Amino acid sequence: MLKERLNRALISVLELDKCEVQASLAGIDLEPVCITSSNRPRFGDFSSSLPLKLAGSDGAKALAIAQDLALRMRALKESNDLIEELSVVAPGYLNFHLHTTCLAQVLGQIHREKRSYGQSSPGQRALFLENHQLAAAIGFDPGMIGPTSRRDPVEFMRYVYARCMSLLRLAQEEYPNTHEGRIDPPPFDKAEWQKLQKLFATECSIFEPAFVSQGERVVLARTLVLRLDSMSSELEHWENANDSLRLGRYAYEVATGVEEFRQTVRFQTEERALLAAALGVLSAGCQVLSNLGERIGVALP
Template sequence: MNLFADFETRLTNTLAQIEGIREKRDSLDFSRIVVEPPRDPSHGDAATNAAMVLAKGVGTNPRALAETISEALKKDEDIVEVTVAGPGFINIRLSVAYWQRLLALMIRQGTDFGRSTVGQDRKVNVEYVSANPTGPMHVGHCRGAVVGDALANLLAFAGYEVTKEYYINDAGAQVDVLARSVFLRYREALGEKIGEIPSGLYPGDYLVPVGEALAAEYGPRLHNMPEEEWMTIVKERAIEAMMAMIREDLATLNVHHDVFFSERSLHANGASSIRTAINDLTFKGHVYRGTLPPPKGQLPEDWEDREQTLFRSTEVGDDIDRPLMKSDGSYTYFAADVAYFKDKYDRGFSEMIYVLGADHGGYVKRLEAVNRAVSEGKTKLTVLLCQLVKLYRDGEPVKMSKRSGDFVTLREVVEEVGSDSVRFMMLYRKSSEPLDFDFAKVTEQSKDNPVFYVQYAHARCMSVLRQAKEAFPDVDFDAVDFSEAVLGQISEPSELQLIGKLAEYPRIVEAAAQSQEPHRLAFYLYDLASSLHAHWNKGKDSPELRFVNDKHRELTIARVGLVHAVASVLKSGLAITGTAAPDEMR
């Protein structure tokens, strides 16, 4: 249950009963009214701007209206104090009984507390990573992989029907380069001295096993074939090997896609998918024959100084019209992008999210234009750009890779610091901002290492349960109904503050999902961990605040219930980020 949504509903019902508001209800704008945590927790448990939003329409000043609303709110038995602050903010303090009932609900719902229906089962496609299948994943792909995967998990938790998708760019010129690079390694496997890898081919040692596998399967037969024959075979084997490697790389990061969509499939059957997509745009009046002026700077590969088939993309928000077919009748790369989008649209997605690297900023307007033209505004499209990740070791930049020679692979990073550290730290900054990743910092055991701090909080919760079992061996804690035990017991101010922090979780989930900002969840988990650790530390100086008190059985059982709720929210949030919730730290 979202506490703030609950009291927003209660507030709306209260406002409808107030004279002066009731008569003008139809003319007043209630949409801007919010109930949210107060900026200063000492002011109360919730705050609303209702008086300031409605005062002008009601014909009074905000402060006076706030006093009227406050008096009406005091009739709610779950509210023990209402105060007016500043120009008309209303601060609300809730009863201990309400917090206890909410805690009981949290305990009953467990890791499902915070799960939302705000998505209303809308079908969302989240496409992320989509690296060319030409080599292992490098650290540049890492952030987009984590952001896309965590966002998909978050949307699913918030009630959306989510498909995680990877678009395999396996139809471009880079795949021909890959095949030639593999063929060189094949010749090497046959015993030929290949010398230094020629410029323009992929030099990485990761292609050696692919060449060796071809040599074992075909012997010298490929070497004796014309290029057009061996190219087809080698290209197929190379793509299969690279995609197997990419899947393994992503698996080390706990990233798993539902769909791997091949660009080559769009070119199958005489490129029927691309032809259908262009015909659809033509029918809607978005295609014409014409010429394009030369773009400024370096000319793109698909620009021609002659008449072509063009997408009238400037009429749907793009900077320039885009070529779909070249003068020789062949399709451009952009035409495949259009066909791919139409395929998604035809699959029934009401929202499409692309998670791309910052170097793909130029794709945003053209994708938005395609969306407007193909879906005619029926589909929401969002492009999230992930800024660069810079690697450091004790403050010194890390540049080279043992395996690839010119970049650091994703797997090398994961193998050194672990999947949990990589995933959580990739989310611990807004994706549109650059991220510095220091190998030393993400493995140290301190408050300055967010992933350690949050995981330690969950492990500390588990240690409380173990301590309670030792203190009261006659109590079967696995069978205790903690939702009943907390009623009438949990009342210390610091305990109520901890419940208040837990109560923010549903609101955070919904806000993060709707804004498509999974980093908000990582920040919240750190704050929740901080609240738990702070309360734990108070117990060092004040034994009566400790979770386990061997002189107070019922109170200990209730406090274990509180800890159980904290552990459930930590586990739930960590699962969305794709990070483990350990029972103990070593």
């Protein structure tokens, strides 16, 4: 998991540090402050407020600590394997932008492992949440469920899964070109689609166009993959803490990320390599959503 790998890299830098930073660690719980998902994806995939925690109320010291940690992390091989860009932002934040190769590897793993992806143990028990429980976990008023799928978390997850699976099928079918008044061939015929399925599992580079194109899609793609990557840690937390509502909320967040990304896919205007990458991202999202559906007792179409 990318977040855990990044967390270990930062902690290893702290353990090697022989200066005042190490002395400041006494009594600090690193787990909640080391690495967190960025709330501003445009500026990085993850961030850390640890320098602020170490410096206390001394803003100048926090910035100096952040710059020192950034310098040390850039010199660490494990960090370089993960981080494409590491920036320091006042008053003392570290922002991490991961290599697209790392994100592509997550997608490749999902396509290889399929139904076993994210499962920490083969005999993991199933969880069955009522719709009102899911609604409460997500922050809905259970009395206000329906009539739209957005107001009904279970139906929303089913809707997202069905729409995405339909889109994947359409990629193999002829479609009407209304602008030119003709029927165009499928973006990928049956043989090409089968080849793509194999490439999704074996050639991570096939996903990279989804992360290097311009606009909002790149942000949505990166955010979605990071959500998919956290499935095993979410299941582990559920197993250890029996926090079923958190798992239900995570499943809804995955569905939301998949749907937001799906809305950016355009068959008729996409470059072929970019369309293949986008469909690979969607297919991985559907697989994780299906796996989560089994865990929380939501039957997907």
